[in-house]
Amino acid sequence: xxxxxxxxxxxxxxxxxxxxxxxxxxxxxxxxxxxxxxxxxxxxxxxxxxxxxxxxxxxxxxxxxxxxxxxxxxxxxxxxxxxxxxxxxxxxxxxxxxxxxxxxxxxxxxxxxxxxxxxxxxxxxxxxxxxxxxxxxxxxxxxxxxxxxxxxxxxxxxxxxxxxxxxxxxxxxxxxxxxxxxxxxxxxxxxxxxxxxx
Ligand code: URA
Numbered sequence: 677x678x679x680x681x682x683x684x685x686x687x688x689x690x691x692x693x694x695x696x697x698x699x700x701x702x703x704x705x706x707x708x709x710x711x712x713x714x715x716x717x718x719x720x721x722x723x724x725x726x727x728x729x730x731x732x733x734x735x736x737x738x739x740x741x742x743x744x745x746x747x748x749x750x751x752x753x754x755x756x757x758x759x760x761x762x763x764x765x766x767x768x769x770x771x772x773x774x775x776x777x778x779x780x781x782x783x784x785x786x787x788x789x790x791x792x793x794x795x796x797x798x799x800x801x802x803x804x805x806x807x808x809x810x811x812x813x814x815x816x817x818x819x820x821x822x823x824x825x826x827x828x829x830x831x832x833x834x835x836x837x838x839x840x841x842x843x844x845x846x847x848x849x850x851x852x853x854x855x856x857x858x859x860x861x862x863x864x865x866x867x868x869x870x871x872x873x874x
Contacts, residue, residue, distance in 0.1 A: 699770070717762070722761070751867070804847055
């Protein structure tokens with residue numbers, strides 16, 4: 677195991693034992709898993725979603741359900757192999773009924789995402805949806821760049837991470853395109869842009 681593997685393993689152990697989390701009791705009650713993240717620990721791109729849904733909590737894997745199927749298609753469309761990237765969420769446990777994450781949940785799990793970024797040191801952070809866009813842009817002190825996702829999707833914002841520059845690329849959440857073909861086409865176009873940043 678290299679150092680990255682060990683540091684990421686420590687995050688997993690801490691989240692598993694995170695009794696102070698507002699969502700811990702739900703996890704135990706439902707007999708499900710936290711979703712820490714999946715993919716290459718050397719990834720150049722890190723995708724950051726919102727929170728696990730039902731399938732993700734049942735399997736412990738990010739983007740394992742309907743939204744994941746779309747994410748897989750988007751990756752295939754530009755020839756990126758899913759195991760080459762790292763995929764995670766801000767919130768690591770499922771909010772009940774798939775509701776939006778609450779500010780206190782984002783506050784409880786955000787520091788784990790921050791550590792994942794510092795360990796993996798991606799060149800690009802692609803945010804999936806409004807919550808992760810806002811979290812990542814604020815985290816890097818770039819709130820003056822914040823606009824609605826309809827204005828920022830596909831853009832690239834250079835941020836200074838602890839390890840050097842990182843490109844933040846806001847994208848729509850794949851789930852938003854399930855019943856919206858226009859958004860699906862926008863996502864396909866934005867993935868072509870993303871591939872060029874690689
Ligand atoms: N939606 C997310 O934001 N993350 C997942 O892992 C699955 C669905």
